[in-house]
Amino acid sequence: MKKIVIIGASHAGISCAEKLRRYGFDGRITLIDRIPGLPVQRPPLSKDFLKYKNVELHSFYLRQKEYYEREKIELVTGKDVVAINRESNSMIFEGDSEINYDVLILATGADAKIPDYVRKDISNIYVLRDNEDAVRLKEGALIANKAVIVGGGFIGLEVASSLRSIGLSVDLIEFAPRLLPRVSSQYISDYLQLVHQKEGVSIHLSQSIEEVIYSKFNKVEAVKLCSGKILRCDVLIYGIGVSPNIKLANDLGLSVADGVEVDSSYLAGKNIYAIGDVAYSSGEFNSRIESVFHAQFSATVAAASITNSPLPSQPVFWFWSDQYDLKLQIAGILPKPKKDEFLRGEVREGKKEGSFSVWNWYQNKLVCVEAVEDSQAYMVGKRLIEQNIPISPAIIKDRSVDLKEMLKNLL
Numbered sequence: 001m002k003k004i005v006i007i008g009a010s011h012a013g014i015s016c017a018e019k020l021r022r023y024g025f026d027g028r029i030t031l032i033d034r035i036p037g038l039p040v041q042r043p044p045l046s047k048d049f050l051k052y053k054n055v056e057l058h059s060f061y062l063r064q065k066e067y068y069e070r071e072k073i074e075l076v077t078g079k080d081v082v083a084i085n086r087e088s089n090s091m092i093f094e095g096d097s098e099i100n101y102d103v104l105i106l107a108t109g110a111d112a113k114i115p116d117y118v119r120k121d122i123s124n125i126y127v128l129r130d131n132e133d134a135v136r137l138k139e140g141a142l143i144a145n146k147a148v149i150v151g152g153g154f155i156g157l158e159v160a161s162s163l164r165s166i167g168l169s170v171d172l173i174e175f176a177p178r179l180l181p182r183v184s185s186q187y188i189s190d191y192l193q194l195v196h197q198k199e200g201v202s203i204h205l206s207q208s209i210e211e212v213i214y215s216k217f218n219k220v221e222a223v224k225l226c227s228g229k230i231l232r233c234d235v236l237i238y239g240i241g242v243s244p245n246i247k248l249a250n251d252l253g254l255s256v257a258d259g260v261e262v263d264s265s266y267l268a269g270k271n272i273y274a275i276g277d278v279a280y281s282s283g284e285f286n287s288r289i290e291s292v293f294h295a296q297f298s299a300t301v302a303a304a305s306i307t308n309s310p311l312p313s314q315p316v317f318w319f320w321s322d323q324y325d326l327k328l329q330i331a332g333i334l335p336k337p338k339k340d341e342f343l344r345g346e347v348r349e350g351k352k353e354g355s356f357s358v359w360n361w362y363q364n365k366l367v368c369v370e371a372v373e374d375s376q377a378y379m380v381g382k383r384l385i386e387q388n389i390p391i392s393p394a395i396i397k398d399r400s401v402d403l404k405e406m407l408k409n410l411l
């Protein structure tokens with residue numbers, strides 16, 4: 001095997017190239033992305049990049065130029081792969097040039113969703129997925145006074161926090177009766193709602209947009225909620241989730257559902273892997289996971305499989321979010337309880353004022369710890385879940401128990 005081509009030079013693609021070299025692959029690696037320039041990290045785009053006027057994209061490069069040169073990773077950016085010929089193992093770029101591969105890795109990620117009812121010729125409607133979106137949003141936000149954000153997930157909340165920091169008034173609309181409906185405990189949802197309200201965000205739960213109101217200058221000037229309420233805005237931002245980039249996988253005839261279906265080595269077809277946000281894993285996760293953690297983990301597994309190295313064991317899922325001056329860290333995944341089952345939650349105050357953690361058990365097993373400004377609780381919870389160490393809610397509730405000491409005794 002001589003040539004590996006990776007489509008998508010973001011968290012998953014770059015991580016995979018790096019791991020291939022680390023596992024000793026010395027053939028040709030080509031990393032392709034349609035976005036021009038050096039690839040940029042995504043998480044800071046809704047956080048520090050948006051929050052600080054003078055912070056520029058180059059502060060967030062995933063790797064510097066010298067890295068690709070040193071590791072002999074051929075980085076081709078500003079090129080869209082438009083078709084792949086599975087018989088000749090070749091792919092075609094926009095403009096008709098071609099490149100061959102022995103192994104193909106699809107790290108094509110996902111695109112932000114935008115509802116069909118939105119007019120496409122409007123300049124003050126935004127999504128946030130990549131650096132081009134982020135630059136456009138920042139430019140728009142810096143000359144705006146009022147923002148309406150649709151979606152109370154992590155992106156919506158982080159954007160709300162950053163826009164409040166630069167002085168915009170913010171209305172946030174969420175369809176569900178609570179914030180972060182898919183990914184956090186009720187306690188964290190309620191807590192973040194209070195934090196955002198205290199910071200001046202108007203939150204509209206169980207609401208959706210009935211009508212977008214356009215001005216005669218082809219701009220959005222307001223939205224009408226299903227309650228009838230009108231919210232004026234200079235910028236309208238959608239943070240309503242993503243759709244995986246499955247076009248190439250479909251063309252290749254791979255099995256595709258909500259993402260490219262892969263096995264436990266992230267293999268999607270003969271000599272074709274899919275990793276990161278685009279991969280739908282039927283393994284332990286049994287879903288498509290959108291996070292830096294999964295981008296890196298799936299990249300490592302695919303690289304190990306390609307180089308016949310031992311596959312890494314399944315680590316515990318982790319995630320973080322920064323809002324205002326708060327850091328939320330999550331270890332483990334909250335399962336959706338079946339009918340007649342429930343999650344047991346315990347809240348533990350941290351050492352620092354205002355810090356706390358929410359510990360969640362499912363079927364008597366600790367499955368997820370959500371920590372606000374409490375990295376010790378996060379680290380200890382992560383280790384307990386990782387090592388499958390049983391722990392009772394009563395111990396976690398007991399403030400006289402020192403978490404670090406407890407972990408030391410349990411290991």
Ligand SMILES: Cc1cc2nc3c(=O)[nH]c(=O)nc-3n(C[C@H](O)[C@H](O)[C@H](O)COP(=O)(O)OP(=O)(O)OC[C@H]3O[C@@H](n4cnc5c(N)ncnc54)[C@H](O)[C@@H]3O)c2cc1C
Nearest residue numbers: 008010011012034042043081108109110276277290291292
């Ligand atoms: C604003 C923002 C904040 C986030 N914050 C966090 C956070 O705090 N913590 C966390 O864990 N996760 C966070 N995430 C999620 C995380 O960034 C994603 O899970 C991660 O980027 C997934 O990496 P990926 O490489 O799989 O896909 P992507 O990052 O989506 O990259 C896919 C790449 O493929 C390219 N591509 C697709 N099709 C083609 C083609 N045909 N030809 C050429 N190139 C193509 C695209 O241009 C893109 O660059 C955040 C995401 C965003 C957008």
